[in-house]
Amino acid sequence: MDRRSLIKNAGIAGVLAAGAAPAVHAQAAIRWRLAASFPKSLDTIFGSAETFSRTLKELSGGKFECSVHAAGELMPPFGVVDAIQNDTIQMALTAPYYFTGKDSIFAFGCAVPFGLTARQMDAWMEHGNGRKLMDEFYAKYNIVSMSAGNTTTQMGxxxxxxxxxxxxxxxxxxxxxxxxxxxxxxxxxxxxxxxxxxxxxxxxxxxxxxxxxxxxxxxxxxxxxxxxxxxxxxxxxWEGGAELEFFINKKAFDALSAENKAMVRAAGAVAARDMTAKYDAKNPIALKRLVAAKxxxxxxxxxxxxxxxxxxxxxxxxxxxxxxxxxxxxxxxxxxxxxxxxxxxxxxxxxxxxxxxxxx
Missing domain, CATH: 3.40.190.10 (Periplasmic binding protein-like II)
Structure with a gap:
């Protein structure tokens, strides 16, 4: 019996009993909202959120979409942690050290004085203890984290x-x-x-x-x-390699299927790599223009x-x-x-x- 006949003849109770429910559930669309702490004009940092959203939609065939909102659209730039903690949004793009007023430990998720460079930060987070230690801390705020990219060593x-x-x-x-x-x-x-x-x-x-x-x-x-x-x-x-982070609402993330979790992680990885590469490509050209402008x-x-x-x-x-x-x-x-x-x-x-x- 094909699926249409099964649904027509058995009804939803029959579908559940026949074990067809997972396939039906897999078609359910997921809609998330992401609030950034940055304006749209910053195509490097804010652009990471747009790359994430676009990649997630493509990976899911349009079934998982994440709308992206610039600073001030849904909440003030520094209101994103409270919004995630209160289940108002599913994601944020921000610089964790903005929130050291809540706890100084937030700084280690972004940059500390005389700290790690971009590559060192990536290594510590993904192959050292960094991500593990930070997510243990972020759990207090209903957050799991993912890199959104790195600015590389900043100017003074x-x-x-x-x-x-x-x-x-x-x-x-x-x-x-x-x-x-x-x-x-x-x-x-x-x-x-x-x-x-x-x-x-x-x-x-x-x-x-x-x-x-x-x-x-x-x-x-x-x-x-x-x-x-x-x-x-x-x-x-003070910023040898400032890490921007995707903060994800832990409850929302835990509710995802393994497949959707993998797509979120994959889209984050694409966005993070793109941001860092964009900075390396664009900074030297911009510096030459600035020097030429006195x-x-x-x-x-x-x-x-x-x-x-x-x-x-x-x-x-x-x-x-x-x-x-x-x-x-x-x-x-x-x-x-x-x-x-x-x-x-x-x-x-x-x-x-x-x-x-x-x-x-």
Missing amino acids: GWYRKEIKSAKDLQGLKMRLGGGLFGEAMAKLGVVAQNMPAGEVYQALEKGTLDATEFVGPYDDEKLGFNKVAPFYYYPGW TQLKPFPKDVMDAGFKASMEVFGEHEAKSPEFKKIHQDMRAFQRDQLLWDRFSEYRYSSYMTTVKV
């Missing part, structure tokens, strides 16, 4: 005045994205401001901000920071780097003293980092150092 930001030494940081009003580096910068005398990227240009123009950091040349150029702050410093020692590109003085390192280690020590969970995750990350730095001495560092000295 835009400044209205030249930074000649660590003393020039005293009293500086600076937009910082969030996380433990705000505490480290505070030790250096910086007055940290946490605000969405879309509000920064006007604050710099009016002088209510003296400096800002965001990501790197491609995103920063889009936001126009070079027009209101001429000095562009590097490197962003941006003053400068390295941080060594005493700024040294002061930043000292302040950061003090911050880590303070948090370790208060939280055994923080200490466990931090020490695990540093142990992993030490092995990565050892390997890097013999591999990419030596190779890249040589390649910058020759003409290709």
Whole structure:
């Protein structure tokens, strides 16, 4: 008997008894909503959510769709964790360190001062203990996590005045994205401001901000920071490789079939790789445009780097003293980092150092 005859003659009770229900259930459409902490104009970061949504729809033949919403459409940029915790949405795209006000441990899901590079972060998360430790922590917030991509090592930001030494940081009003580096910068005398990227240009123009950091040349150029702050410093020692994350509502994810879970993971992997590659492709071209437009590109003085390192280690020590969970995750990350730095001495560092000295 074919399926149509079976359903017609037996009714739903007969279908269930005959074991045909799983095939019928498999046709049910799934509709999720994803809220981002970023505007649509950032095709790198926000684009990761769009790539995820498009890939998931293609993998499922249109049966699993995830609508994507920019910052402010469904909720404020920093409201996404509360929304997932309260089952308002199924997914978010965000930078975990935005939520260190809830718990400082969130920073390890994104970036910490003098932390891991993009590749090191990927290795720690997927083949070290990173993902396991972070998901154990995120479970308190009804979250499971997936990489959405990495910005790679960021720039040190835009400044209205030249930074000649660590003393020039005293009293500086600076937009910082969030996380433990705000505490480290505070030790250096910086007055940290946490605000969405879309509000920064006007604050710099009016002088209510003296400096800002965001990501790197491609995103920063889009936001126009070079027009209101001429000095562009590097490197962003507080973000050696900032991981953006897909936060997934744990209840919603657990309710998926094994097949649908696999599609979510696969779509996330495609989106994450695309974001990181996009940054590597677009940043050098944007940097050349910025320099041609009279941006003053400068390295941080060594005493700024040294002061930043000292302040950061003090911050880590303070948090370790208060939280055994923080200490466990931090020490695990540093142990992993030490092995990565050892390997890097013999591999990419030596190779890249040589390649910058020759003409290709």
